[in-house]
Amino acid sequence: xLGIWMPMLQTLIxxxxxxxxxxxxxxxASRFGLGVVLARxxxxxxxVDQQDAPDLPQRTRLAIEALxxxxxxxxxxxxxxxxxxxxxxxxxxxxxxSRAPTLPFEELRPAVEEALGEPPExxxxxxxxxxxxxxxxxxxxxxxxxxxxxxxxxxxxxGIRPSMEADLRLIAQLASVTEQANAEVRRFAPAAMxxxxxxxxxxxxxxxxxxxxxxxxRADFAREHRVTVPVIHWEWTSETLLVMDYVExxxxxxxxxxxxxxxxxxxxxxxxxxxxxxxxxxxxxFHGDPHPGNLLCLPGNRIALLDLGMIGHVSPRRREEFxxxxxxxxxxxxxxxxxxxxxxxxxxEVPRERVQAAAERLIARHGGGRLVLSAMVTDFLSLMRDExxxxxxxxxxxxxxxxxxxxVLSGIQPDFDLSAAIRRSSLRIAATRLSxxxxxxxxxxxxxxVARIGDDAPRLLRAAIRRLEAEPAPQRPQQDKHxxxxxxxxxxxxxxxxxAALIAAAIYLQ
Ligand SMILES: Nc1ncnc2c1ncn2[C@@H]1O[C@H](COP(=O)(O)OP(=O)(O)O)[C@@H](O)[C@H]1O
Ligand SMILES: [Mg+2]
Numbered sequence: 001x002l003g004i005w006m007p008m009l010q011t012l013i014x015x016x017x018x019x020x021x022x023x024x025x026x027x028x029a030s031r032f033g034l035g036v037v038l039a040r041x042x043x044x045x046x047x048v049d050q051q052d053a054p055d056l057p058q059r060t061r062l063a064i065e066a067l068x069x070x071x072x073x074x075x076x077x078x079x080x081x082x083x084x085x086x087x088x089x090x091x092x093x094x095x096x097x098s099r100a101p102t103l104p105f106e107e108l109r110p111a112v113e114e115a116l117g118e119p120p121e122x123x124x125x126x127x128x129x130x131x132x133x134x135x136x137x138x139x140x141x142x143x144x145x146x147x148x149x150x151x152x153x154x155x156x157x158x159g160i161r162p163s164m165e166a167d168l169r170l171i172a173q174l175a176s177v178t179e180q181a182n183a184e185v186r187r188f189a190p191a192a193m194x195x196x197x198x199x200x201x202x203x204x205x206x207x208x209x210x211x212x213x214x215x216x217x218r219a220d221f222a223r224e225h226r227v228t229v230p231v232i233h234w235e236w237t238s239e240t241l242l243v244m245d246y247v248e249x250x251x252x253x254x255x256x257x258x259x260x261x262x263x264x265x266x267x268x269x270x271x272x273x274x275x276x277x278x279x280x281x282x283x284x285x286f287h288g289d290p291h292p293g294n295l296l297c298l299p300g301n302r303i304a305l306l307d308l309g310m311i312g313h314v315s316p317r318r319r320e321e322f323x324x325x326x327x328x329x330x331x332x333x334x335x336x337x338x339x340x341x342x343x344x345x346x347x348x349e350v351p352r353e354r355v356q357a358a359a360e361r362l363i364a365r366h367g368g369g370r371l372v373l374s375a376m377v378t379d380f381l382s383l384m385r386d387e388x389x390x391x392x393x394x395x396x397x398x399x400x401x402x403x404x405x406x407x408v409l410s411g412i413q414p415d416f417d418l419s420a421a422i423r424r425s426s427l428r429i430a431a432t433r434l435s436x437x438x439x440x441x442x443x444x445x446x447x448x449x450v451a452r453i454g455d456d457a458p459r460l461l462r463a464a465i466r467r468l469e470a471e472p473a474p475q476r477p478q479q480d481k482h483x484x485x486x487x488x489x490x491x492x493x494x495x496x497x498x499x500a501a502l503i504a505a506a507i508y509l510q
Contacts, residue, residue: 021166025067032063057092064096069136069160070167072098073204074197080396082381083389084188090378098136103157105129108139111158115241120153123236127153137204142246150246151233154207161205168198187390196393204309207242213308214244220283226271228304247304249296255412258297267301269413273421275303276405280398281323284314288397290405312397322398329376332367334359345389358383373406373418 029037033053037060053059064075078085079093113119120127124143132152133140137160141153175190203209211232218229228247236243250261252272258265272295279286287294288310296304314322321340328337338352338359345355362383366376377399384391402418409416 015169018166018170021163022170025170028063028066032059032066034060034063057089060089061092061096064093065099068100068163068167069098070164070171070197070201072096072136073201074171077193077197077200077393080393080400081188082378083384083391083396085385087378087382090381100134100136100157102131102134103139105131105141108155108158111240112153112155115155115238116236124151138207138242143243145233151243152230152246153236154210154242154244156205156207156240164201164205168194168201171197187388189390192393200310206239207309208237208239210307210309211237211242211244213311216285217279217287217305217308217311220279220285221275224275224278226300226302227275228298228302229308230304230306247296247298247306249298249304251292252295252297252303252408252412253292258412261297262299263297264301265412268297268303269409269416270421271301271303272405272409273416273418275305276402277421280314280402281319284316284319286312286314286398286401288312288401290401290408292408292411295408312394312401314394314398318395318398322395326371328359329363329367329371332363334363334367337363341389344391344395345384345387350387350389354387355389358387358389370417370420374403377403 029035034056037056061075064071075093075096079090079096082090085093109119116123120141120143125146125148126144128142130141131139132142136157138154138156141155143151143153145151172194175185175194178185179190211234214229214232218231221227221229230244230247233243233245250257250263252258252265252268255265258268276286276290287305287308289307290305294305294307296306298304321343324336325340328334328340334356338356341355341359342352362376362380365379366372381391381399406418409418
């Protein structure tokens with residue numbers, strides 16, 4: 001098998017230090033019977049019109065797991081691309097685990113001693129050589145500081161940086177070869193995807209990034225006593241070792257475990273939604289992977305956020321678009337949804353009528369009443385795929401995070417309604433929106449956006465004005481926060497769009 005693939009792959013200019021790894025990768029592909037995938041990608045000469053075996057996605061997922069953390073990360077990025085891959089592949093890729101065998105501590109010891117400058121037994125009052133958890137990039141051990149404070153050490157696996165860097169080099173080369181050989185692959189924008197992968201890998205490899213992310217998120221939630229982010233002990237922390245407070249809690253996997261720990265699942269569901277909406281709509285910085293293993297519920301119905309290696313950013317412009325997106329479902333407004341989709345999909349390539357038709361279908365299926373976020377997002381992304389519209393990667397990470405947290409919250413509180421939470425929280429956003437500090441950058445961002453889509457500006461402007469005419473003027477924010485309606489938010493965002501459109505139109509006409 002290898003013999004057949006090698007000639008095609010020989011066109012890769014692979015540095016001699018990477019050749020063994022390439023052989024390993026091909027060996028794994030062969031072991032999992034992935035010839036058809038390689039052929040499809042143009043990496044092998046075999047027949048491409050052979051029917052996909054039904055278990056092909058699963059075999060691919062197993063191969064990815066066998067190939068280790070860089071491939072797992074790539075698979076996780078692909079799992080967010082419901083706009084490119086069929087649902088069967090997404091479901092499979094979503095199950096990717098970064099499993100790895102537990103290493104005896106003695107194999108980690110030299111790295112830990114180098115990072116600490118002394119043995120852990122003298123740096124700490126106590127140190128547990130039995131791991132608390134093991135994943136593919138790190139192993140977590142408990143310890144106690146000399147002042148009695150319980151901490152954990154997240155220790156990077158020795159030798160992992162050079163091997164992940166080699167994988168990045170090889171994946172980049174494979175991507176550029178397949179891009180030339182295969183038109184389908186070009187839709188994935190492999191160069192951009194590689195940049196995203198490399199950035200994610202390099203960030204997660206350096207544990208000081210995770211430490212800084214933790215500090216930022218803790219600051220974001222400084223006034224929310226129900227949210228904890230473990231304190232980082234910087235005097236012991238470095239690229240390969242993260243030392244932070246130990247948090248004793250229960251992962252939000254199901255209702256009964258939470259109850260058994262004296263935690264109220266309903267309160268956790270409400271808090272979970274508040275946290276997510278705060279991250280996305282107010283702070284502009286969100287946890288990229290909020291699955292139950294990265295969250296701990298604490299007595300007093302509080303939540304701790306762990307594993308902050310990957311943080312997503314929401315620009316003011318995206319935030320605005322996202323609110324529009326959600327509200328178009330809430331209010332069953334396909335025209336408004338089509339406006340947002342026009343901005344998100346690669347503008348110009350898809351005719352407006354098709355975008356409008358897609359918007360109408362989505363609103364018909366998911367608009368009005370209760371919004372089931374995961375169903376809507378899955379449907380939305382498949383529709384985008386059918387229509388040949390690709391979405392910006394930052395947005396896909398956001399959707400992915402939202403669907404993950406939606407799954408967590410409805411797992412512990414089956415009748416949980418995230419769309420109600422979004423309505424509740426729109427009021428807080430309305431309050432933020434009333435300050436000029438918030439308005440100016442937003443206006444500039446929107447003006448830029450409207451100017452960028454040039455030809456569409458007059459239509460957006462007309463749409464915004466139509467909306468303003470149809471809406472009553474907003475009430476002043478009341479003392480009682482809960483009395484503000486989402487229509488206030490809608491009116492204000494309409495006003496912002498109109499204002500931005502006017503500015504943009506002026507610039508454009510000049
Ligand atoms: N500060 C902490 N307190 C308690 N447990 C922790 C802490 N940090 C990590 N853990 C445990 O270790 C596991 C792995 O840590 P995590 O940061 O999620 O690493 P990975 O990036 O490998 O997933 C977590 O799921 C959690 O069970
Ligand atoms: Mg984790």
